[in-house]
Amino acid sequence: MSGPASRREHKQFCDIEGWDTVLNAGGKKVSHHITLELALDDGRILRTRISRPANNDTYGPSLWTAILRDQLDATEDAFWDCVERQVLPPRPGNADSPAAAGLPASLVHQLKGALGLNDADIAVLSKDEAVARMTAFWSQPPT
DSSP: OOOOOBBBHHHHHHHHTTOOBBBTSSSSBBBEEEEEEEEETTSSSEEEEEESSSOOOOOOOOHHHIIIIIOOOOHHHHHHHHHHHHHOOOTOOOSSTTTOOOHHHHHHHHHHHHHHHHHHHTTOOOOOHHHHHHHHHSSSOOO
C-alpha cells in the first residue's frame, strides 16, 4: 500500500516497533492524544502524537508527509513494510552497529580535535577502536 495512513495504522506502526506510551506529570496516560516515544541507539528520542481515537480516519497528504519526516523518521516504504509485513524500519545506530553503545563525549571531542576525524568516521568506531586510536596518537612523540 502507499499514500497516507490512518490513525489506526500509525498506532500499529508504533506498536510493532516498540514505541513507549508517554505519561503525564501525574503518571497517567495523556488524555487528548496518544503520545508515544522511541529512544534510538544514536541518542535521539522520537515522539509522535495520534489523535484519539486511533480509528480509520486517514491523514491528509501534507500532514502525513510531515508525520513521516518529523515524528516517525521513516520513509513511506519503510512505514508500510512495518505495518503490512512487520519489518522494522532501518534505524541509525541499531544494535548491529559497532558504535551502538555510543562513545563518551570527551573521547569524541579528542578524536575530532587531535585526529581530525569527522562524525561519519567516528560513527563507525567501537569504543575499543576509538581508544586504540587515541592511545596510538598519545604514544607518538610530539612533533
